[in-house]
Structures are given as C-alpha cells and as structure tokens.
Amino acid sequence: MPGAKSASLLRGIIPGLIVLAVGVLFLLHTLDVMRFGEVRVYWPLLVIAGGVYWVLDPKSRAVGIVAVLVGVAFQASNLGFIKIGDLFQFWPLILVALGIHLLLHEKARQQGEWMTGALLLTLGTILQLQELRLFHASIWRLWPLLLIVAGFAMLRKTLRSRRASH
Numbered sequence: 001m002p003g004a005k006s007a008s009l010l011r012g013i014i015p016g017l018i019v020l021a022v023g024v025l026f027l028l029h030t031l032d033v034m035r036f037g038e039v040r041v042y043w044p045l046l047v048i049a050g051g052v053y054w055v056l057d058p059k060s061r062a063v064g065i066v067a068v069l070v071g072v073a074f075q076a077s078n079l080g081f082i083k084i085g086d087l088f089q090f091w092p093l094i095l096v097a098l099g100i101h102l103l104l105h106e107k108a109r110q111q112g113e114w115m116t117g118a119l120l121l122t123l124g125t126i127l128q129l130q131e132l133r134l135f136h137a138s139i140w141r142l143w144p145l146l147l148i149v150a151g152f153a154m155l156r157k158t159l160r161s162r163r164a165s166h
Contacts (some may be wrong), residue, residue: 014053018046041078047071062101089131095124115153122149 028034048071054064077084102117122145129135 014049018049042075044071044075044078047074090128092124092127092131095120096128097124099124115149119146119149
C-alpha cells in the first residue's frame, strides 16, 4: 500500500528531524547566535512534532491528536494569542469526544460500548454547559439519568435477543 509506505517513511523521518532541530538549537546557543530564553517560546513545536509522529501510527492516533492539540494550545499561548488558563474550561469536551467516538466507532458499537459512549457524551455535555455557566443544576441531582440509560440498555438487549431468536 503506497499510503502505508509513505506513512512509515514519514514516521522514520520525524525523529531524525527532531534530533536535528535540537542539535541546531544547541549549536546556535553555543555559538551565541541565539539564547535558550528565545527557544523557550517554541518548545511546544516539539510536542506538535511528536504528536504528528503518533498520528501516523493507527494504534496511537488518538494520543497523537491530543499531543498536537496540546502543543498548538501551548504554542498559541507562548505567542500571546490566547491565555492557556482560558482553555481549561473546555476540558469536558474530552468526554464528549470520547463519547462520540464510542457511539460512531463500529467495533465499539458491536461490543456494546454504545452505552458508555452515551454516558460520556451526556456527562461531558452537562459538565461543559456548567463550565460555560449555561446550566446551573448540580450534577448530583441528575443521577436518575443513569437509571434512564440503564433502562434503555436493558430494553435494547431484550429486544435484540428476542429478534435473534425469531
């Protein structure tokens, strides 16, 4: 497969580029061309490069995407585009993304993980609305939602087994 070959080649090139870049930075520092204080601003680029490296491996793609996003956020903060502290209010979106992944991923649906996906999606959405101050109820008052989801799961299981037997 040509795509797999190019991804494999790129996965081999990225570590070399990282080592090369670090070497150039050290050389520039030792030759008094650039001080490490200036490099401090651009350290997230290494996190981004590592994330790209992981994205190319299907087994670690999710970790790679997270690394790239974290690297971009810190780089944007270092350059003054955003305040990194402002991003922490969006942490529930991680739960939302995991929930959507479980709901849409064929293998997860076949293994019955759709309920976990639905719970993560619901919980993440509620927590995100609270972080944005758009929803003001205590999460602990919403515990009956667990019973509702469990009831749906029980009904779904019963109906599926009944269809399979007919």
